[in-house]
Amino acid sequence: MRRLPMPNIREGGVNVTPLIDIVMCLIIFFMLVAKIGITTGAEPMDLPETILGQKIEDLGNTLTLNVHRGQGNQPRVMYLPKNERINREIKLSQNEGGKIHHPLLEVLKAARRTNPRFKVIIRAPKDLGYELIEPILQACAAADLNNINFTTAQVMELRPE
Amino acid sequence: MRFPASRKIHYDSGPNLTPLVDVVMVILIFLMLVGSFGASEHFLVSNLPIKQTGPGRTTPPAGWVADTTLEIRVDPRGAGFEAVAGRIRVTDARQLEEQLRRMLEQFQQAGTPPDKVQVIIGPGKVVRYEHLIRVYESALSAGFTKVAFATSH
Structure with a gap:
């Protein structure tokens, strides 16, 4: 019987x-x-830190408002309009030809009308004074919104023994 | 010219993985560039209490019964804050949490469940947002479920 040699393995x-x-x-x-x-239009900022907090699953039903300190100690609110990719500033109120408009309130009301599950996310740096956040909360209240979420940075609990 | 090695049998052990590596690398680079990470952020959920007066007033629904309110007044103090709720006057979030927990027990003993107590944080104009969030978190940690902000004083 003829023995066949093993083939050479070549890597x-x-x-x-x-x-x-x-x-x-x-x-x-x-x-x-x-x-x-x-x-969501969330801008990087120095957020306040909390241990408690929840996750929001339906981010599609939210509008993120980034609150900064603007000129004249007024809030400067940035948001991402629908179908756009760059954040824009939205005024709390503006004078157009002698008529006072409330663009933020109008956007919130329109969103609330079309989506009953609509909610607002407020992002603000931790050193901001309440006087700059208050007008946004008032606009939310005027738009009959009752679900407002404050973004915070998640920290782990460190309790002393 | 003949090489003796060319006559030997060669075989590769397994399929050719080069295209797989190419595709997988492209997917990996895509995910690394496109993905954004928000795992280190979360949200404190707030409700806006029904107010019939003031700038944020709303019309209450039919059959609406007002919740018991607990007001926490917050003012700046040095680099921190001072919170006052009834007889409580504290400057530390942990102390506030303990005191609020006791108050919640008193509410429950009086037959008021936590979901029928509306905590209203009333900040001063210049209170830092960071301190308000600490007060807010203390109220949640104490067991209150309805926490909201009021207009500034």
Whole structure:
């Protein structure tokens, strides 16, 4: 009986199996953690820190208002209009030809009319005075909104033993 | 010219993984560039109490019964704040939480459940937002469920 020799095994290049393992883990991580396609208009700022807090699942029903200190100690509110990609400033009130308009209130009222689950998210830096946040809360109240959410930075509880 | 090695049998162990690596790398780079991370932020949910007077007044629904209100007055004090609620006067969020917890127990003993108590934080104009959020969190930690802000004093 003729014995067949074993063929020579020739490795063709670098073994990429560990690379694929790591890359697959990274992809799964990014797919789970990253929020893709959700643009809320949230601007980076130094938020107040809290231990308590909730997550909002239906971010599609929200409007994020970024409150900054504007000129003349007035609030400067930035938001992301629908179907746009860049934040715009929205005035609390403005004079157009002698007539006073309330753009923020009008936007909130329109959103409330079309979406009963509409809610507002307020983002403000921690050193802001209440006098700059109060007019926004008043606009929300005037628009008959009763679900207002304050964004805070999540911190872990450290209680002394 | 002939090479003896070319006559030998060669075989690759397994499929060719190069296209897979290419595609996977492209997906990875896409996710890294496009993804945004908001895991370190969360929200304090507030309600706006029904007010029949003042700038934020609303018309109450039919059959509406007003909740018992607990007002916490917050004013700046040095680099911090001072919170006053009834006989409570504290300058620390943890003390405030303990005192509010006791008040909630008193409400419950009197037959008022936490969801029928509306906590209203009444800040001064120049109170820092950070301190208001601390007071807010103290009220939530104490067990109150309805917390809202009032107009400034």
